[in-house]
């Protein structure tokens with residue numbers, strides 16, 4: 388196997404607190420990395436780097452773990468630019484537009500869906516994302532959910548069955564729930580690692596606490612890990628249900644009670660914040676600072692989807708988390724890398740500790756603070772080794 392020495396690294400963020408400056412980011416300056424067989428084999432001061440077969444000099448740039456985007460809906464056709472424009476003119480977001488995307492996605496063939504998902508993953512990689520979770524949820528029939536998960540599985544191993552996104556137009560709620568927890572789950576489980584549910588009792592289209600529990604327990608019985616869309620549009624049972632059932636992550640967390648925060652702090656469920664959603668729906672941001680201060684593990688993700696956030700940019704999420712949710716630049720970077728890995732229960736990504744995957748993102752900047760300091764400037768990209 389060919390080994391590669393990456394050198395000329397002004398600042399290396401390892402997310403390994405055992406190395407470097409002792410902070411959670413494990414920062415080394417004037418550093419180098421040796422990668423071999425897709426894994427990190429060595430990190431340390433450039434002057435002490437071992438020999439390798441190839442050498443890549445990044446010329447004084449910062450290198451960070453590739454971003455782990457633990458929440459996306461990349462398999463969809465069409466877009467909802469008109470809905471976005473109407474929202475910016477004052478229309479509220481209520482999830483009604485999901486039906487528009489379901490219709491477009493059902494019309495698209497498997498090849499088109501696969502091409503769209505692959506192009507979006509490439510767009511993410513060009514911005515530094517090296518691991519992405521991809522959900523179904525715009526098919527909402529057995530056939531179209533299978534097609535969506537097939538497209539997702541072609542681009543990532545982190546696939547999520549989201550048949551319980553909404554009750555599709557024209558379907559009866561009870562019958563649809565029986566389908567999602569029965570035939571659709573049986574068809575989709577072999578293609579998925581996770582199951583997710585949009586738990587939002589205030590929405591006529593999404594699912595209440597009892598329905599979400601039924602979806603999650605059926606998914607668990609089918610061997611899937613659990614994820615929840617919770618507390619996005621208003622207060623609700625999503626967060627506490629996720630913690631009670633041992634979900635890996637509960638995502639959005641925009642409207643939390645003190646009891647929700649306490650449950651997250653005591654539990655093993657990551658709170659994944661999606662600040663691009665609040666940006667694009669002009670909604671109040673979650674209290675990211677409060678969650679961290681309470682001891683909750685926080686991840687950041689894009690939620691890239693055509694309705695609430697059509698952005699694939701993890702650097703934008705970092706900038707929003709710093710500006711709008713009062714995370715420090717270091718906390719936001721950790722949440723976008725190691726936090727995302729925790730939300731996916733992965734120990735091989737989101738870190739550049741020895742043995743981890745050699746998923747590196749290089750920044751056209753001397754320090755990772757520039758991710759938040761230079762919003763909108765495309766400084767991050769995955770380093771091709």
Ligand SMILES: N=CN[C@@H](CCC(=O)O)C(=O)O
Nearest residue numbers: 485585616690692693694695
């Ligand atoms: N909230 C539920 N689902 C997506 C939005 C879906 C859509 O509007 O198309 C979300 O995570 O924000």
Ligand SMILES: [Zn+2]
Nearest residue numbers: 458460616690
């Ligand atoms: Zn989502």
